[in-house]
Amino acid sequence: MHSSGQQSRLAALRAVIADIERKPALLERRAGFEPEADGGFPALGGGLVQEVFTDAARNGGASLAFALGQGQALLTARRPALLYLQLIGDEQFFGLPYGPGLWGFGFDPARLVMVRAQDMAELLWATEEALACTAAAAIVTDIGGAPGPLDFTASRRLGLRAVESGTSLFLLRYGRARAPSAAHLRWHLSPRASGSGAFDRRAPGAWRWQVRLERGARIKHRGEWLLEWTENGFATLPVRSGQPQRRRDGAALSGAVPAALADRLSQTA
Template identity: 60%
Template sequence: MPAPETQQRLAALRAVIADIERKPALAEARSRVQAQAGGFPVLGPGLVQEIFTDTARDGGAGLGFALGQARTLLTGRRLAILYVQLAEEAQSAGLPYGPGLAWFGLDPARLAIVRAASLGDLLWTAEEAMACRAVAAILVDIKGSPRLLNFTASRRLSLRAAAGGVSLFMLRSGARREASASHLRWRLSPARSGRKPFDARAPGPARWRLRLEKGQLAGGETDWLLEWTKDGFTSFPAGSAGPDRRHAGTALPGAVPAALGDRLPQTA
C-alpha cells in the first residue's frame, strides 16, 4: 500500500476514534444515569468507567470511589462485587481491609477477590464474570498502559457490560490516556478528609476531587468534591474545601492532654 494512502487511512481512523471519544456516553447507557438535585448523579448498572489517579499510590482513593458506587448496585439478586488484580500487584499493594469495608457500609462477604496470573487472564475473568447474574459490579486494577488493553478490548468489555447489566470499574493511574470505549472516564485525587465529630484532629470521612474527562452526565457538571457518608456520596462545590474542620469542636481551657482525643470537658 502506498505510503500516502496509508497515512490517509490512519488519519481517517484517528478522526473516527476521536469522534467516539467526544460522545458523552454510548446511547444505551444514557438511560442509566439519573440526576440528583445539587448532588452527584446516581449511576445505574451496565456502565464501563475508567478511574485514573495521577500516581499508583493514590490507587486506594480510586478503589474507595469505585466501591462507593458498586455498593449501590447490590440487589437481592445481584449479590456480589468482584475485585480482580494481578497476583504480583497484590503482593505489593495489599488487599482491601475487611473492617474498613464494613465501616464503608459494604459487607466484606459480598466482595470476591481474584488474583490473575497475567493481564490476559485478568481481562478474560472480567469479561466472563459479566455473564454471571449474581455479580453487580467488577473492579479491575490495571497498572500502566498495557498494549493488550486497546480500543477493541475496551469496546468488547463495554458491549458485554451493557448486555449483562454489570458495571465495570477500571482502576488506572498515570497521565497517559488511550482511546477507549468506556462510557465515563474520571480523573480522581484524594482530598483532605471531612470533619469527625468530637475530635477535630482525627481523620474524618473520605473525600475525593473528581473531574469528568470523558462522557457527559445529567446537569452538565464536570467537577465535584465528594465526601462519603453512611448514606452515600455528599457533594460540595468543586472549588471549595467543604465544611471547615477547624470548627469541629469547642476549644478547651488550658492545654489539652495528649491522651484526650475526643475533646470532652476535663473534670477534676
C-alpha cells in the same frame, strides 16, 4: 422472482437483524447519564464501564473506595456480590482491601469476591467472563497503567458485555496517559483532606474525593464534584471550597507530646 439461494440469504439476514434488535443498545446506556437537578453527584445505573484515573498509584485506595461506593448502591437480593480482580503480586504494591476498613466504610466484606490473575491477558479474560455473572452487581478490575492488551477493541468487548449483562465495570488506572477507550465514562479522581471527626474536630473524619468527568459518550455536561462519604452514600459538597482545611484550635505546641489514644479514653487504658 427470487431464487431459493437469494431467499435463504435474505432469511439469514433478517435473522441476524432480529438478533441485533433483541440485544440492548449501547447508545441507550450511554445517553442515560445526567447530573442531579441540584448539581449533586448522580446515582448511576448498572451496565456501564467506568475508567477511574488517578495520577499516582498511591491514590489507589481512594479509587477503590470510589468504585466500591458506587458498586454498593447496585447491590440487590439478586445481585449480592462485587468482584475485585487483581494481578498476582500486585497486592504487595497496591495493597489489598482490608476487612475492618470495609466495615468502617459500611461495606460487608462477605460480599466482596477476590480474583487473582497471572498476567494482563488473563486478567482481561477473567473480567469479561465475570461480567456475564448475573449474581455480580459490579466488577472492579485493578489495571494499573496502560497495558498493551487493553486496547480499544478489548475495551469495546468489555463495554458490549457490560451492557448486555447489566453489570457495571470499574477499571482502576494510574498515570496521566490516556489511550483510546470505549469506556462509557472516564473519571479523574483526586483524594482530598477528610472532614472533621465526629467527636474531635482536629481528628480525621469522613473520606472525601474530588472527581472530574473527563469523557462520557453523548454527554454534554462536564461535571466536577467534591464528594464526602456518609452512611447514605455520596454527599456532594461545594467544589469552590477547594481542599477542606482541618480546624486548628489553641496555640502551637512547644515540643513533642503523647497523643491521646482515643476520645475520652485514658492513655494507659
